[in-house]
Amino acid sequence: MQYRSTYASYPESLAALFQHEKDNIDLFCRQTGVTCRCKLGFIIIKTAAESWALHQSALDDTILLYHKNTQDIPARPKAAIYEQYARYHIQDFYVESICYALGYVYLHELCTARKEIPFEQLPPVMQEFLTYTKRRMERPDRNMRRHKRRALLKQQKNAEKARDAQRIEELIASLFPDSV
Numbered sequence: 001m002q003y004r005s006t007y008a009s010y011p012e013s014l015a016a017l018f019q020h021e022k023d024n025i026d027l028f029c030r031q032t033g034v035t036c037r038c039k040l041g042f043i044i045i046k047t048a049a050e051s052w053a054l055h056q057s058a059l060d061d062t063i064l065l066y067h068k069n070t071q072d073i074p075a076r077p078k079a080a081i082y083e084q085y086a087r088y089h090i091q092d093f094y095v096e097s098i099c100y101a102l103g104y105v106y107l108h109e110l111c112t113a114r115k116e117i118p119f120e121q122l123p124p125v126m127q128e129f130l131t132y133t134k135r136r137m138e139r140p141d142r143n144m145r146r147h148k149r150r151a152l153l154k155q156q157k158n159a160e161k162a163r164d165a166q167r168i169e170e171l172i173a174s175l176f177p178d179s180v
Contacts, residue, residue: 014041014043014054015041017097025098025099028102028103033047034047034102036102043098045102050067050070052105055085059081065090065091066089066091067108069089103125103126103129107129
């Protein structure tokens with residue numbers, strides 16, 4: 001599944017984006033029990049306990065994630081710029097794709113319900129989502145200055161080489177215990 005979709009040209013509307021990702025959305029919904037439908041310019045996402053909405057801003061075409069209020073939520077800085085909807089508050093979240101938003105919503109529900117599920121027992125799409133986000137977080141920030149980024153990448157590469165060398169030494173030691 002692709003959590004960060006690649007497009008020849010970015011879809012013009014949220015409905016077009018929904019159609020583009022439909023197969024992945026259906027797979028995600030089947031495995032997690034989340035429901036997702038496109039209605040009147042919104043994508044409505046429902047879990048067992050919560051309701052969410054994706055909406056494309058008329059201001060700058062940014063896709064925004066809204067969470068249905070369960071209590072009084074203070075306004076966030078992003079909320080001052082974008083559209084407001086009754087009974088919903090804006091999330092400080094960048095929507096890469098609809099499937100990425102679905103992964104975020106499912107994790108949010110697990111966290112608010114304080115459910116601790118071992119990684120192996122999560123639905124396969126969530127295992128893939130967590131692996132994707134972990135890899136993404138390990139990459140250096142693209143806005144980092146070039147020399148710092150190169151130094152960090154070199155440091156990561158050298159650490160990998162050191163781990164590989166240690167594994168090889170352990171393998172040799174296990175094959176030839178007398179040579180050590």
